[in-house]
Amino acid sequence: MDTAPLYRQLASHYLHAIEAGTLNAGERMPSIRVLMARHQVSLSTALQMCRHLESRGVLEARPRSGYFIRKPAKSTLTPAREPQCTTPDPAQFVGVHARVSDILTRGQAAQVHTNFSGAVGAPELYPYEALRNAAIRGLRNHPDLFGRAVPLHGDATFRSVLARRALDARINIGADEIIITQGCVEALNLALRAIAQPGDVIAVESPTFYGLLQILESLGLRALEIPTSPQTGISLEALDLAAQTYPNIKGVVVVPNLQNPLGSIMPDSHKQKLVQWCEAQQIALIEDDTYSALGNSDVPLSAIKAWDHSGNVIYCASLHKILAPGMRLGWISAGRWQARVEMLKYAQSRPNEALPQIAAADYMASSAYERHLRRLRARLREQREQMADAIASYFPAGSCLTVPDGGLALWVEMPAQRSSDAVFDAALQAGIRIAPGLMFSNLNRFDHFLRISCGQPFTRELDQAIRTLASIVERA
Amino acid sequence: MDTAPLYRQLASHYLHAIEAGTLNAGERMPSIRVLMARHQVSLSTALQMCRHLESRGVLEARPRSGYFIRKPAKSTLTPAREPQCTTPDPAQFVGVHARVSDILTRGQAAQVHTNFSGAVGAPELYPYEALRNAAIRGLRNHPDLFGRAVPLHGDATFRSVLARRALDARINIGADEIIITQGCVEALNLALRAIAQPGDVIAVESPTFYGLLQILESLGLRALEIPTSPQTGISLEALDLAAQTYPNIKGVVVVPNLQNPLGSIMPDSHKQKLVQWCEAQQIALIEDDTYSALGNSDVPLSAIKAWDHSGNVIYCASLHKILAPGMRLGWISAGRWQARVEMLKYAQSRPNEALPQIAAADYMASSAYERHLRRLRARLREQREQMADAIASYFPAGSCLTVPDGGLALWVEMPAQRSSDAVFDAALQAGIRIAPGLMFSNLNRFDHFLRISCGQPFTRELDQAIRTLASIVERA
Numbered sequence: 001m002d003t004a005p006l007y008r009q010l011a012s013h014y015l016h017a018i019e020a021g022t023l024n025a026g027e028r029m030p031s032i033r034v035l036m037a038r039h040q041v042s043l044s045t046a047l048q049m050c051r052h053l054e055s056r057g058v059l060e061a062r063p064r065s066g067y068f069i070r071k072p073a074k075s076t077l078t079p080a081r082e083p084q085c086t087t088p089d090p091a092q093f094v095g096v097h098a099r100v101s102d103i104l105t106r107g108q109a110a111q112v113h114t115n116f117s118g119a120v121g122a123p124e125l126y127p128y129e130a131l132r133n134a135a136i137r138g139l140r141n142h143p144d145l146f147g148r149a150v151p152l153h154g155d156a157t158f159r160s161v162l163a164r165r166a167l168d169a170r171i172n173i174g175a176d177e178i179i180i181t182q183g184c185v186e187a188l189n190l191a192l193r194a195i196a197q198p199g200d201v202i203a204v205e206s207p208t209f210y211g212l213l214q215i216l217e218s219l220g221l222r223a224l225e226i227p228t229s230p231q232t233g234i235s236l237e238a239l240d241l242a243a244q245t246y247p248n249i250k251g252v253v254v255v256p257n258l259q260n261p262l263g264s265i266m267p268d269s270h271k272q273k274l275v276q277w278c279e280a281q282q283i284a285l286i287e288d289d290t291y292s293a294l295g296n297s298d299v300p301l302s303a304i305k306a307w308d309h310s311g312n313v314i315y316c317a318s319l320h321k322i323l324a325p326g327m328r329l330g331w332i333s334a335g336r337w338q339a340r341v342e343m344l345k346y347a348q349s350r351p352n353e354a355l356p357q358i359a360a361a362d363y364m365a366s367s368a369y370e371r372h373l374r375r376l377r378a379r380l381r382e383q384r385e386q387m388a389d390a391i392a393s394y395f396p397a398g399s400c401l402t403v404p405d406g407g408l409a410l411w412v413e414m415p416a417q418r419s420s421d422a423v424f425d426a427a428l429q430a431g432i433r434i435a436p437g438l439m440f441s442n443l444n445r446f447d448h449f450l451r452i453s454c455g456q457p458f459t460r461e462l463d464q465a466i467r468t469l470a471s472i473v474e475r476a
Numbered sequence: 477m478d479t480a481p482l483y484r485q486l487a488s489h490y491l492h493a494i495e496a497g498t499l500n501a502g503e504r505m506p507s508i509r510v511l512m513a514r515h516q517v518s519l520s521t522a523l524q525m526c527r528h529l530e531s532r533g534v535l536e537a538r539p540r541s542g543y544f545i546r547k548p549a550k551s552t553l554t555p556a557r558e559p560q561c562t563t564p565d566p567a568q569f570v571g572v573h574a575r576v577s578d579i580l581t582r583g584q585a586a587q588v589h590t591n592f593s594g595a596v597g598a599p600e601l602y603p604y605e606a607l608r609n610a611a612i613r614g615l616r617n618h619p620d621l622f623g624r625a626v627p628l629h630g631d632a633t634f635r636s637v638l639a640r641r642a643l644d645a646r647i648n649i650g651a652d653e654i655i656i657t658q659g660c661v662e663a664l665n666l667a668l669r670a671i672a673q674p675g676d677v678i679a680v681e682s683p684t685f686y687g688l689l690q691i692l693e694s695l696g697l698r699a700l701e702i703p704t705s706p707q708t709g710i711s712l713e714a715l716d717l718a719a720q721t722y723p724n725i726k727g728v729v730v731v732p733n734l735q736n737p738l739g740s741i742m743p744d745s746h747k748q749k750l751v752q753w754c755e756a757q758q759i760a761l762i763e764d765d766t767y768s769a770l771g772n773s774d775v776p777l778s779a780i781k782a783w784d785h786s787g788n789v790i791y792c793a794s795l796h797k798i799l800a801p802g803m804r805l806g807w808i809s810a811g812r813w814q815a816r817v818e819m820l821k822y823a824q825s826r827p828n829e830a831l832p833q834i835a836a837a838d839y840m841a842s843s844a845y846e847r848h849l850r851r852l853r854a855r856l857r858e859q860r861e862q863m864a865d866a867i868a869s870y871f872p873a874g875s876c877l878t879v880p881d882g883g884l885a886l887w888v889e890m891p892a893q894r895s896s897d898a899v900f901d902a903a904l905q906a907g908i909r910i911a912p913g914l915m916f917s918n919l920n921r922f923d924h925f926l927r928i929s930c931g932q933p934f935t936r937e938l939d940q941a942i943r944t945l946a947s948i949v950e951r952a
């Protein structure tokens with residue numbers, strides 16, 4: 001049974017037709033009315049399908065004349081493969097720290113002219129001037145700010161602004177249910193410490209954000225890697241299977257929207273199912289919502305927390321990728337673990353400093369924030385498409401890539417047998433830093449993948465760097 | 477054998493003589509020359525003794541005529557008692573968190589007009605204007621600060637300034653051996669996570685900073701409380717005895733200078749012995765140096781780290797109490813655990829934001845910093861003496877108090893059978909917040925103690941509040 005949502009199934013259908021040459025660049029797509037009749041689908045499904053293909057750069061909308069097939073990129077890569085639904089093995093991550101640190105250190109030591117390794121945008125993508133002015137205003141309005149103890153749990157105004165903004169993601173919480181943290185990384189630490197003891201098993205997506213693997217190892221927790229689809233996120237079937245094999249899973253950590261590194265977005269039906277499944281199994285569900293504001297669409301993506309009625313979901317978020325890479329602002333709303341997380345945050349690092357919160361609150365309460373996000377989304381989308389085109393043009397045959405519907409990076413599969421570690425080193429020699437796939441899993445399953453950042457405006461130099469990288473991959 | 481340094485033994489001798497009326501207020505002390513001859517001590521010991529009694533308000537120096545006995549405070553309290561050297565019991569701190577949180581919550585909930593509970597100074601004791609200006613300058617000089625990733629391990633200039641300032645405490649480390657943390661509390665978390673696993677035993681001073689007990693509990697570590705002298709700090713005899721009984725101690729945490737809550741200062745000979753003992757026993761030594769800049773003397777107190785040649789001492793410090801209560805700036809230098817602590821800091825919260833570091837570095841590199849510290853020390857000394865006078869005047873007979881040679885608080889022993897918990901509640905009713913002794917130990921040994929902050933300039937209102945508090949203690 002194909003578990004992808006209907007519009008995605010339809011989209012693949014037309015994608016195949018286009019790849020096979022049945023439909024050609026410049027041709028008009030069947031109209032929405034025709035699509036509805038032909039496939040017996042609703043208006044919204046037909047529309048969603050077209051918008052999806054538009055967001056992938058396959059179709060373009062022309063005002064008053066419908067959708068047309070776009071000129072394909074210089075070449076196209078095979079979309080990323082779906083994972084197999086296997087029963088995984090909870091590995092104690094001895095060594096992941098050392099491995100990741102080793103890669104970070106090698107990366108830092110090298111002099112590079114092109115940095116594709118970070119999942120973060122270039123400074124000019126962020127409103128640093130406006131934030132700086134807000135900070136100066138904050139310092140003027142609170143002359144004795146540095147002389148007074150910092151506010152418990154965070155600045156009250158900032159917490160209200162966050163609570164108001166969270167409504168967009170359909171999260172309904174009060175400001176007093178929000179604790180400000182030192183980035184999402186601290187939020188994840190607190191969430192995991194709240195729900196688990198050393199030795200416990202935590203289910204995670206595979207591949208996943210390497211920072212999460214470091215956190216798990218440093219807390220003595222064991223990661224159970226669950227196969228995760230580049231399209232629809234964590235496999236619920238695989239998770240269920242895993243829970244039957246390992247009845248002692250304490251928590252599940254997911255990035256439901258624009259997963260790092262895959263870029264997948266869980267369909268809302270999956271989100272809801274996952275919430276219900278975790279509740280039934282009495283397994284805590286930790287949501288990392290770092291990227292959801294970076295989707296192609298201006299319609300906000302829903303948080304998993306939106307379906308939580310029992311407090312079983314711990315929501316963690318960050319402004320690091322969407323507002324200010326130079327601030328360390330994250331937050332957590334911990335449902336039924338709220339009191340415990342408040343305690344842990346106090347014991348771990350005390351409340352955060354007020355100034356960045358005051359500046360961010362000032363900016364986020366204004367309409368400039370929405371305008372910034374719209375601009376950021378549009379620019380990232382363009383940069384992703386340009387990078388994907390370059391990769392498709394230069395990378396050797398057998399490479400696979402799905403361009404995600406948002407986010408800061410592309411996850412590229414090299415032809416088999418390529419080692420991302422070797423490519424990493426050779427690229428550093430050539431002045432290029434990428435994130436090798438082996439950072440994102442403990443299972444060596446992604447050793448022939450690269451994560452390539454799309455955070456910088458695309459230039460001739462970046463194009464050249466991708467060409468160089470491709471030749472390194474070719475020879476690897 | 478009396479293990480107190482010679483000058484302290486001499487000082488007690490003369491203190492007794494003054495208390496007994498053998499020497500009277502207004503009289504001249506024997507001259508330094510006479511003291512040297514009479515007790516067969518060196519010039520420096522005789523001088524140290526007189527300065528010590530001067531700092532305690534017992535003697536006053538008159539230019540060119542020597543030391544005179546001061547008019548006694550309105551009444552004097554018995555000095556704090558030395559602890560008994562017993563073998564302690566490593567308690568798993570189940571519940572200390574809950575107890576402390578409960579006290580903090582009750583304290584926060586009440587409307588108070590007088591807050592004696594925090595170990596922190598009033599805003600006007602800190603150079604918040606200068607720091608604010610430095611922050612504004614920093615924002616002007618780094619317009620894109622909030623758009624760029626934060627520097628790994630902390631701002632380079634700030635780390636150099638700290639390394640330079642650490643020379644005062646006789647610590648000789650490079651800037652690259654310093655990691656900036658979110659306050660000393662995060663530094664302590666990282667230090668403990670580096671050296672111990674859940675279930676391990678850590679020796680701590682008794683009584684100790686409640687935050688440390690929370691950290692230990694939250695990390696699943698077991699605290700072994702070692703009797704600690706109000707004069708000379710942790711008892712080395714008791715520690716040695718404890719190590720014989722519990723051979724699995726993984727670390728010792730001490731505040732060698734101006735311990736919280738006792739205010740004790742370890743003599744240099746004890747510091748050196750402790751370093752050597754820990755090395756010989758292969759037990760990690762964690763030094764919390766939060767308060768050492770707040771001593772009466774402008775001659776800096778030596779850090780324990782000064783005697784460390786093998787990297788067995790992890791040094792943790794903070795600017796929270798000495799420079800800016802509104803910043804969350806701490807740092808750690810972890811000796812042979814440096815790489816592990818770098819890793820843990822990265823996994824726990826990533827590097828800190830740059831702005832406060834830039835502002836603090838700017839200020840601390842200037843001579844204004846030294847001037848600030850001198851002023852702060854002088855004001856705190858005055859405030860401590862005024863508070864001690866008020867306590868001595870109003871508190872019931874049977875109360876004990878030693879005025880420490882620095883720091884932000886007084887540790888007052890109430891007559892036996894008084895419950896600090898009951899006094900805490902009754903004081904809140906009267907609009908006064910204190911820190912009850914039961915927060916500072918898991919052993920109920922300090923339940924009849926109060927920690928009273930001297931951070932605020934002394935006023936008629938504070939005097940009245942102490943009078944009210946005394947009557948609550950009287951009735952309790």
Ligand SMILES: Cc1ncc(COP(=O)(O)O)c(C=O)c1O
Nearest residue numbers: 183184185209260290318320330
């Ligand atoms: C999924 C995910 N969560 C969290 C983070 C880090 O968040 P922060 O910088 O707010 O600590 C990242 C950054 O790479 C990430 O990819």
Ligand SMILES: Cc1ncc(COP(=O)(O)O)c(C=O)c1O
Nearest residue numbers: 659660661685736766794796806
């Ligand atoms: C001994 C001691 N260490 C650390 C701290 C807290 O340090 P920071 O505020 O820098 O986290 C305190 C504050 O009360 C303290 O008394």
